[in-house]
Amino acid sequence: MLDPTSGRTNSDGLTGPTLGSPSDPRPAFGAVRGALRSTTDLPRLGVGAAKSQSPARPDRLPAYLEDNYRWAYLRPASLKIFDRNLVVSAILWGCYGRLKRAAFVELEPGQKVLQAACVYGDFSTHLAGVIGPEGSLDIIDIVPLQVANSRRKLRRFPHAQVRVADAAEPGGGPHEVVYCFFLLHELPDQHKRHVIDALLDQVTPGGKVVFVDYHQPVRLHPLKALMGAVFDRLEPFAKALWRREISSFATSAEEFTWRKETYFGGLYQKVVAARRQPSDENRSAP
Ligand SMILES: C[S@@+](CC[C@H](N)C(=O)[O-])C[C@H]1O[C@@H](n2cnc3c(N)ncnc32)[C@H](O)[C@@H]1O
Secondary structure (H helix, E strand, O other), X not given: OOOOOOOOEEEOOOOOOOOOEOOEOOOOOHHHHHHHOOOOOOOOOOOOOOOOXXXXXXXXXXXXXXXXXXXHHHOHHXXXXXXXXXXXXXXXOOOHHHHHHHHHOOOOOOOEEEEOOOOOOOHHHHHXXXXXXXXXXXXXXXXXXXXXXXXXXXXXXXXXXXXXXXXXXXXXXXXXXXXXXXXXXXXXXXXXXXXXXXXXXXXEEEEEEEEEEEOOOOOOOOOHHHHHHHHHHHOOOOOHHHHOOHHHHOOOHHHEEEEEEEEOOOOEEEEEEEEOOOOOOOOOOO
């Protein structure tokens, strides 16, 4: 059996900004969540939604999003707080730039690209710039507020479109490269499976899906206890990525080659699933 994570390399560096005290994750995440409680709720999907070009437009938001991430994605005030490079970089312990660079090396200018969910900060504008006007960027998100916000950010890039769709039914394919940047850890395991399968379905032979997300840090990682506490309190589905390989959620993992790199003491991972071509040798299953 081929180890799906073979080819794993480790490009660590255990330095980064200190955000909050190790015994109290709230300054980094929970305090912001508390501050958002008084803001106006976002209407459910379909009310005041941006115009969709998606063949599979969801008619309501999934419970995991309503129950766990209302504070982060469903309130207009969230955009003002979180949609800044500095904030995203702080939440990612200074690794935002490094993780974006790791993601974008998988891409060639002119390619047809899908981004499976909106991302705060300049991820999408940066990505659109790397793709260039010869290519295309198709961004989906299940929350109309996030779609409208990304459309605003991408106004300068006519080769980028943003639409409402569930990553479990993205449509618009096939694509040459698909990005899934910090979405999986927010999904219950069953949704992880659906989204991973749907994104893998989007790519033709030679195409690839690039997952960037959390990963189990090394045993003595100074942030391991803090991140564990943050996840226990705020991100109930994230620790599944500490226990399981992303490839293990895929129904047809053997149709892909899997490559993994970890960063920042293992706290983050990039997993690249490339669809095998008929000419590929070593067609062994993971
Ligand atoms: C990419 S993830 C996390 C990104 C990261 N925390 C950041 O810096 O923005 C957040 C986005 O995923 C979206 N999302 C959640 N579930 C989704 C799904 N099933 N399909 C498409 N988008 C989804 C949310 O609406 C949100 O905009």
